[in-house]
Structure formats: structure tokens, C-alpha cells
Amino acid sequence: MRLAIATDAWLPQVNGVVRTLAATVTELDRRGYEVELITPAQFTTLPLPGYSSIDVAIAPRFTVRRTLNAFAPDVVHIPTEGPIGWAARNWCLSHGVPHTTAFHTRFPDYVAARTGISADRLWPIFRRFHKHSRAVLAATPSLENELISRGIGKVRRWTRGIDHWLFRAEGALHPAMVDLPRPLLLNVGRVSREKNLEAFLALDVPGTKVVVGSGPDEEMLRRKYPHVHFLGMLAGEELASAYRTADCFVFPSLTDTFGLVVIEALACGVPVAAFPISGPLDIIGLSGRGADSDFPARIGSCDARLDSAIAVAQQSDRRAAAVFAQRFSWEHATDQFLAALTDALAGSSTQSGAKPQFAE
Structure with a gap:
């Protein structure tokens, strides 16, 4: 399986999306999968308004197309609904390459929290983004149900993990906290x-x-x-x-x-x-x-x-x-991720005689 991951969120950003992707890529590499990453590091970027630490790619379409054409992936995973994600989605549709997506972040709610715009006005954009995905990966049962209620189908579970060697109950305490009044x-x-x-x-x-x-x-x-x-x-x-x-x-x-x-x-x-x-x-x-x-x-x-x-x-x-x-592990999460991609490829093989779809 030749897998491309096209993401608007990547290092040095520090958030749950980046940590999930980085841990998954590490596990995929350990298992011997060939992965091509498309990230903001490959583009001219501008800081996201209100988040100077988050860089957004400017006009990524040409570089995304060139990278995907050169790599020729069997399947593409698109975890973010940003400029890179949209460019990769449109390439997949125009070339008949199966892709999966993920719903990591409630962007409609984030935008509503910062602008006052109703989240309900934004959901149609997200339905369109995920419409042709072979699997929309979601972390929890309640999120699966919410996405289905919002008109987003083909939802699959992709849970999360922990680096258990790091996050453990035994170990040193933080010196800046130990003498503070408890609790x-x-x-x-x-x-x-x-x-x-x-x-x-x-x-x-x-x-x-x-x-x-x-x-x-x-x-x-x-x-x-x-x-x-x-x-x-x-x-x-x-x-x-x-x-x-x-x-x-x-x-x-x-x-x-x-x-x-x-x-x-x-x-x-x-x-x-x-x-x-x-x-x-x-x-x-x-x-x-x-x-x-x-x-x-x-x-x-x-x-x-x-x-x-x-x-x-x-x-x-x-x-x-x-x-x-202890029940949360990146190994198990990666098993779920690969199962969704494998099913996406299996669905592609049954439609091999179909003409490629094109972006709306």
C-alpha cells in the first residue's frame, strides 16, 4: 500500500491532530508502510488569524498535484479540511484515487466561538468536503452519531492512544507545583x-x-x-x-x-x-x-x-x-486506521471499471 497523507496540521504545531498523525506515521513506519507526507512545511504559509503559531498554506493546489502525481499513491488520507486538504481531495476525485478523511476538529464550533457566526451555517461546507470519502474516521461513538445526524456518512472508528512509556503514574513530580496549596x-x-x-x-x-x-x-x-x-x-x-x-x-x-x-x-x-x-x-x-x-x-x-x-x-x-x-494504545488505533484504508482500497477495486469522478 502506497499511502499519502495530506494534512494542514503538522509539526511544529502542538495539538491533538498533530500528535495523532505523528504517532500514527511512526507506527506505520515501524510496520514497513511507504508513506508520503504533504504538510505546510512544503508551502509558503501565513499565520492563521488569531493563532500565530499555526501556519496555513497559500495556494497549495499545484504542489499538492505535483507531489501526488509523482508519488502515485494507492490511497490518500486527508485529516484536515484546510487548503491542503481541499487540494488533495480534488486531486483524488479528478484521478479516481480513493481517499479517506477524518473529523478531528469541530471547526464550525470553533469559528462560532470566535466570530459569532452560527455553526449550522458552516456544516454544509463540511458535508461537501467529506461527501466522497470512502471512510470518515471519528474518534468516539458519540462523534460518529453526531456526524451521521449531520448528514456525513461512511463513518468509521479511529480511536486514540498514549505513549505509555512517558505517561505513567510512577515518576518524578513537577518542582513548580509540589509546594502549591492543594488540591x-x-x-x-x-x-x-x-x-x-x-x-x-x-x-x-x-x-x-x-x-x-x-x-x-x-x-x-x-x-x-x-x-x-x-x-x-x-x-x-x-x-x-x-x-x-x-x-x-x-x-x-x-x-x-x-x-x-x-x-x-x-x-x-x-x-x-x-x-x-x-x-x-x-x-x-x-x-x-x-x-x-x-x-x-x-x-x-x-x-x-x-x-x-x-x-x-x-x-x-x-x-x-x-x-x-492502559486500554488506549497507538498500536490498536493504527489497526483501526489501516482497516479503514484497506476497505477503501477494496471498494476501489470493485469499481475499477467506473470512470473517475471529478470535483464539483
Whole structure:
């Protein structure tokens, strides 16, 4: 299988999409697959308005076409609905090459959060983007159901994994956190409006709030919440030590489709408090004992009142949280990814006599 991945999100960006793709590419390489990456690094770019750390490719159509023509992939995976994603999609349609897509990010909700434009006005664009995909990969059952309800079909599961050698319950604690008044309430992620951080930072709850990450709202939130400890970007063992030091991981986002940070926190033995939305519900479950009803111990809490979720989550079993997180692996996630691509190729072979489709 000659696989091309055309993505608008790639290193040095730090987000769940990039981490998922990087881990998947590493696993594919370990298994001996030939993968061609098309990323913003190959193009002239401009910073995305409001996100200076995210570069967007300018007029990528010609380079995308040239790269795909030269590589001649059997199948193309397109995980983002940006300029590179649209260019790759149109090449696939014009050349009759099967492609798969993924729904990593609720861009309609992100745009709505930052502009006030109704998300419902944007969904037709996304339906068109995914319309001819042989498989639309989604991380959770609730996201699958949501996409189907939005008119996006051929949805397949593609879960997420953890680097268990890094995110583990045993290990050093973070020196900047150990002496802070407890309980330590931690959030990790992009510091931006769509992450709904103020729902966490504005809470009047016991303990110390700690935020790891950076983003366009960081300076504003530092000024507005001077008692919150902002540690900036952390990675590797330093990030893992911050997780381990916390008493509760607080995930206030209403727009994430999964939340890699949720399972990283659990793997480090930290219970999670979140709103009852897609992602946290699919991991923690409404009971707080994991989405699988056979898991016996509490690992967190989902509640429409975040302060209540925090209070309940702190009663969880830290050891159980780490055990539960062991079920998430990049090996299993990559098996799902490859199964979707294999089926896409099988569908292509049954249609070998059909004329190539063309972009609308």
C-alpha cells in the first residue's frame, strides 16, 4: 500500500491532530508502510488569524498535484479540511484515487466561538468536503452519531492512544507545583477561547489552579486571573510530571472531539472532571467509572456543573485511572486506521471499471 497523507496540521504545531498523525506515521513506519507526507512545511504559509503559531498554506493546489502525481499513491488520507486538504481531495476525485478523511476538529464550533457566526451555517461546507470519502474516521461513538445526524456518512472508528512509556503514574513530580496549596487542579492544552478555559478559571473552588500550554488568550487570562499558575508549554517528562503532581485534571472544553489530554492524565493516575459532552463521556462515562460498564472503580466525573464534577472526581481511585488508561494504545488505533484504508482500497477495486469522478 502506497499511502499519502495530506494534512494542514503538522509539526511544529502542538495539538491533538498533530500528535495523532505523528504517532500514527511512526507506527506505520515501524510496520514497513511507504508513506508520503504533504504538510505546510512544503508551502509558503501565513499565520492563521488569531493563532500565530499555526501556519496555513497559500495556494497549495499545484504542489499538492505535483507531489501526488509523482508519488502515485494507492490511497490518500486527508485529516484536515484546510487548503491542503481541499487540494488533495480534488486531486483524488479528478484521478479516481480513493481517499479517506477524518473529523478531528469541530471547526464550525470553533469559528462560532470566535466570530459569532452560527455553526449550522458552516456544516454544509463540511458535508461537501467529506461527501466522497470512502471512510470518515471519528474518534468516539458519540462523534460518529453526531456526524451521521449531520448528514456525513461512511463513518468509521479511529480511536486514540498514549505513549505509555512517558505517561505513567510512577515518576518524578513537577518542582513548580509540589509546594502549591492543594488540591492542585490542572488543565493542559491550547490557551484559546474555544477551549472554554474561563469556565474553569472563574470557579470558586478550594485549591490551586494550574494551566499548562500557550495560545492567543494567554496574556489576557494571566491578567484576569492573577492567582492562577500558568506554566507555559511543557513536553516530555516535564509534562508527564505536571500531570502526576495534580490532584484533578479539569477539562472544560465543549468543542473537542476526543481530548488526548484526558487519557494522558488518566494514564498518570489523575482523575478527570469534565462537562458531559462527546469525548469525556466516551472515555469517563456518565457514571465516572469509564464508558465501559464493566470497569468497577471511579476514574473521574462528568457533570453539567463543573465544580460538582471536580468535587466528585477527587474521590476517584488514582490507581484505577492509570489501569483504565492502559486500554488506549497507538498500536490498536493504527489497526483501526489501516482497516479503514484497506476497505477503501477494496471498494476501489470493485469499481475499477467506473470512470473517475471529478470535483464539483
